[in-house]
Amino acid sequence: MSIATRSIARLASARSLSRRAxxxxxxxxxxxxxxxxxxxxLPPRSDKFAKPTQDHLTxxxxxxxxxxxxxxxxxxxxxxxxxNDDWMNKYHGKGPIVVKPKTTExxxxxxxxxxxxxxxxxxxxxxxxxxxxxxxxxxxxxxxxTNLNQIRSFxxxxxxxxxxxxxxxEAADHFxxxxxxxxxxxxxxxxxxxxxxxxxxxxxxxxxxxxxxxxGTVLGLEVVLPDGTIWNGLSKLRKDNTGxxxxxxxxxxEGTIGIITAISILCPRxxxxxxxxxxxxxxxxxxxxxxxxxxxxxxxxxxxxxxxDKQSYALVKKHQEENGGERKVFETEGDFYCLIExxxxxxxxxxxxxxxxxxxxxxxxxxxxxVLAQDSTQFQSLWSLxxxxxxxxxxxxxxxxxxxxxxxxxMYGLVEKMRTKLREGGVLEGDGNKDGPxxxxxxxxxxxxxxxxxxxxxxxxxxxxEKIIEPYIYEIVSENEGSISAEHGLGVMKAPYIGYSxxxxxxxxxxxxxxxxxxKGLLNPYKYII
Amino acid sequence: MRPTLPSLVNILVxxxxxxxxxxxxxxxxxGKGVDTNVKHSMNPFDxxxxxxxIRLREKKPSVVTSITALSIGPPKAVDTIRTALAMGADSGIxxxxxxxxxxxxxxxxxxxKKIIQDKKFDLVIMGKQAIxxxxxxxxxxxxxxxxxxxxxFASKLTIEQDGKVNVTREIDGGLEIIESKLPMIVTTDLRxxxxxxxxxxxxxxAKKKKIETFKPEDLGLDFTPRFETIxxxxxxxxxxxxxVGSVDELVAKxxxxxxx
Numbered sequence: 096m097s098i099a100t101r102s103i104a105r106l107a108s109a110r111s112l113s114r115r116a117x118x119x120x121x122x123x124x125x126x127x128x129x130x131x132x133x134x135x136x137l138p139p140r141s142d143k144f145a146k147p148t149q150d151h152l153t154x155x156x157x158x159x160x161x162x163x164x165x166x167x168x169x170x171x172x173x174x175x176x177x178x179n180d181d182w183m184n185k186y187h188g189k190g191p192i193v194v195k196p197k198t199t200e201x202x203x204x205x206x207x208x209x210x211x212x213x214x215x216x217x218x219x220x221x222x223x224x225x226x227x228x229x230x231x232x233x234x235x236x237x238x239x240x241t242n243l244n245q246i247r248s249f250x251x252x253x254x255x256x257x258x259x260x261x262x263x264x265e266a267a268d269h270f271x272x273x274x275x276x277x278x279x280x281x282x283x284x285x286x287x288x289x290x291x292x293x294x295x296x297x298x299x300x301x302x303x304x305x306x307x308x309x310x311g312t313v314l315g316l317e318v319v320l321p322d323g324t325i326w327n328g329l330s331k332l333r334k335d336n337t338g339x340x341x342x343x344x345x346x347x348x349e350g351t352i353g354i355i356t357a358i359s360i361l362c363p364r365x366x367x368x369x370x371x372x373x374x375x376x377x378x379x380x381x382x383x384x385x386x387x388x389x390x391x392x393x394x395x396x397x398x399x400x401x402x403x404d405k406q407s408y409a410l411v412k413k414h415q416e417e418n419g420g421e422r423k424v425f426e427t428e429g430d431f432y433c434l435i436e437x438x439x440x441x442x443x444x445x446x447x448x449x450x451x452x453x454x455x456x457x458x459x460x461x462x463x464x465x466v467l468a469q470d471s472t473q474f475q476s477l478w479s480l481x482x483x484x485x486x487x488x489x490x491x492x493x494x495x496x497x498x499x500x501x502x503x504x505x506m507y508g509l510v511e512k513m514r515t516k517l518r519e520g521g522v523l524e525g526d527g528n529k530d531g532p533x534x535x536x537x538x539x540x541x542x543x544x545x546x547x548x549x550x551x552x553x554x555x556x557x558x559x560x561e562k563i564i565e566p567y568i569y570e571i572v573s574e575n576e577g578s579i580s581a582e583h584g585l586g587v588m589k590a591p592y593i594g595y596s597x598x599x600x601x602x603x604x605x606x607x608x609x610x611x612x613x614x615k616g617l618l619n620p621y622k623y624i625i
Numbered sequence: 626m627r628p629t630l631p632s633l634v635n636i637l638v639x640x641x642x643x644x645x646x647x648x649x650x651x652x653x654x655x656g657k658g659v660d661t662n663v664k665h666s667m668n669p670f671d672x673x674x675x676x677x678x679i680r681l682r683e684k685k686p687s688v689v690t691s692i693t694a695l696s697i698g699p700p701k702a703v704d705t706i707r708t709a710l711a712m713g714a715d716s717g718i719x720x721x722x723x724x725x726x727x728x729x730x731x732x733x734x735x736x737x738k739k740i741i742q743d744k745k746f747d748l749v750i751m752g753k754q755a756i757x758x759x760x761x762x763x764x765x766x767x768x769x770x771x772x773x774x775x776x777x778f779a780s781k782l783t784i785e786q787d788g789k790v791n792v793t794r795e796i797d798g799g800l801e802i803i804e805s806k807l808p809m810i811v812t813t814d815l816r817x818x819x820x821x822x823x824x825x826x827x828x829x830x831a832k833k834k835k836i837e838t839f840k841p842e843d844l845g846l847d848f849t850p851r852f853e854t855i856x857x858x859x860x861x862x863x864x865x866x867x868x869v870g871s872v873d874e875l876v877a878k879x880x881x882x883x884x885x
Binding site for chain 2: 368372374422423424425426442453454456457462464465466467468469470471472473475477
């Protein structure tokens with residue numbers, strides 16, 4: 096088997112870039128382009144925090160099993176870069192001390208010490224965030240949870256997994272796969288991101304349509320509060336109506352009110368049969384109709400419904416051509432495309448349902464054309480049509496990326512409005528404007544979640560273009576009752592714009608919650624609620 | 626041998642239902658085979674064969690009269706035939722055997738020979754091997770049984786109007802081009818083409834295409850195996866590597882291992 100299988104595998108990887116590995120690494124490759132755009136000014140250092148000293152380091156070393164610092168020469172500034180810089184290489188902190196505790200008790204001691212000494216702390220997981228939330232802005236102590244990486248328990252009857260916050264998402268999923276279960280969250284950065292960080296940022300990802308958000312799947316948390324208090328809320332109960340559901344406050348709190356050291360999460364059985372189909376369609380209305388039909392016909396086996404427009408597809412095709420991996424997919428192309436994935440436990444049952452849907456769509460001429468994967472190679476290469484959009488946009492130019500959510504019916508209207516705005520501003524290529532700095536405005540996203548990604552591809556970043564896009568894009572999201580951050584969070588990047596999505600009363604309540612948990616404001620300062 | 630009229634080329638494409646290439650293979654609990662309760666698809670080399678037959682017809686519609694997909698396998702092998710039909714084959718033939726029956730290459734070659742004699746084909750395009758047992762011998766055996774010419778491991782295939790066939794083969798150090806006449810057997814290599822996707826309209830059309838079904842005994846075939854599998858075991862587990870702290874240590878370790 097070996098030779099043939101290996102050559103097949105090589106062929107397959109050349110023709111279809113795997114959906115598992117590529118998005119993360121490829122974005123990393125595109126990162127230097129993005130780094131140019133850190134013009135947005137950062138808040139100044141606050142004097143209320145102590146400056147980290149040699150003395151602080153000595154004390155932290157006595158309570159944490161591992162530290163790295165420029166203050167005692169155990170690391171150079173260069174070696175601390177991966178802790179200080181964000182993943183897009185857009186934000187650059189100057190934290191001189193990295194603390195890597197191994198147990199919850201150590202985290203507690205570190206936080207208590209920092210609390211008593213007015214040291215600001217930035218909690219850090221895999222540092223894969225997209226809004227500058229997991230790296231220091233100035234000289235905060237970096238509390239990295241990499242060493243807190245043990246699976247604590249798994250119940251094969253209930254599917255409840257209890258694990259440390261620093262467990263890597265992919266490691267957790269591999270552990271579960273061996274037992275026939277699946278982690279209810281999947282995203283491009285799975286090889287690096289931590290499950291504690293996923294919960295702290297309320298990550299969305301590819302499985303949300305099927306398994307719901309972490310607000311539903313997380314059953315309990317263990318959190319260290321800013322003063323060092325350990326809150327044990329590691330419940331394994333699905334139902335528990337006894338008072339405020341405190342864990343919900345920490346899900347999506349981005350490390351501002353406590354550090355998640357362990358999670359208890361409900362994991363479903365791993366689907367054994369998967370199918371994927373991609374369609375070409377002539378309008379966004381048609382995409383919506385197909386979405387409704389897919390939900391009706393497929394029911395519980397529908398596991399993803401993604402859409403992308405012809406601009407996105409053109410970027411992917413161009414990228415694939417340049418890499419020699421292009422392949423004709425559709426006889427009839429369209430203005431829109433959608434991808435449907437099913438996952439179930441019985442392949443015959445799933446195929447019968449899927450075939451029913453396909454026949455219905457073809458007979459009623461609701462789609463122009465479509466293809467259905469016949470094997471795993473095709474499964475991967477069809478997924479890559481959607482998965483490669485961000486990478487392909489990155490290769491085409493400098494990209495302004497927006498992650499918003501709006502009611503499904505209004506999703507694509509936002510992209511059209513953005514195009515009109517750029518055309519009126521005289522910066523969009525085409526329509527007699529050949530040298531316009533904007534090459535493409537591509538819209539794609541998780542249709543099932545109402546989550547739209549708008550990628551604006553420019554020949555270079557410029558203030559002129561940025562002023563046309565922002566804050567206009569946030570205004571139109573707000574007009575459509577949407578959110579300016581669907582799944583990426585606020586961090587430092589979007590903190591100033593929270594007002595577009597939340598009213599004054601909400602923001603005031605958030606401030607009160609922050610003060611209640613963290614009266615000194617030491618945890619992840621300069622971000623989130625400012 | 627009947628005269629080969631170029632306008633009457635009938636192509637037979639044998640397709641095997643095998644374990645999907647992406648599936649992690651596990652030894653079955655009885656130690657006599659592998660766990661087959663996993664995802665199956667068409668053998669990738671056979672997919673290339675189907676694609677090539679369709680491309681030949683697209684290039685020379687007047688030359689290729691018909692494309693037939695043949696599969697020997699359990700009831701579910703009919704899905705594999707449907708995939709070939711969805712790609713563009715015209716009709717299918719299914720020789721059914723019970724689930725988990727081992728059909729050895731010589732039995733497969735005899736079965737294909739029988740079908741060819743009954744139905745009259747001029748060209749067989751088939752995978753050079755199946756990725757499950759990796760025998761890679763059916764094509765050669767079939768050519769021997771029929772006394773036909775063969776072009777194995779094809780990376781390029783052309784048919785001329787006069788029935789002349791050119792097969793380009795990738796060999797060590799370059800390309801070999803052989804010329805033969807129909808009827809003949811061609812086995813496919815990876816670089817011959819890239820199979821197309823099955824489009825929805827074609828998947829729907831494929832449902833209406835005809836598939837003939839036979840049992841081995843209907844055709845006077847005997848699939849009794851000649852070999853007995855004694856045991857199947859997993860390869861030795863790879864030992865994990867170690868980390869070295871410095872270049873000197875690396876050099877020392879390499880010397881120790883006798884690499885340098």
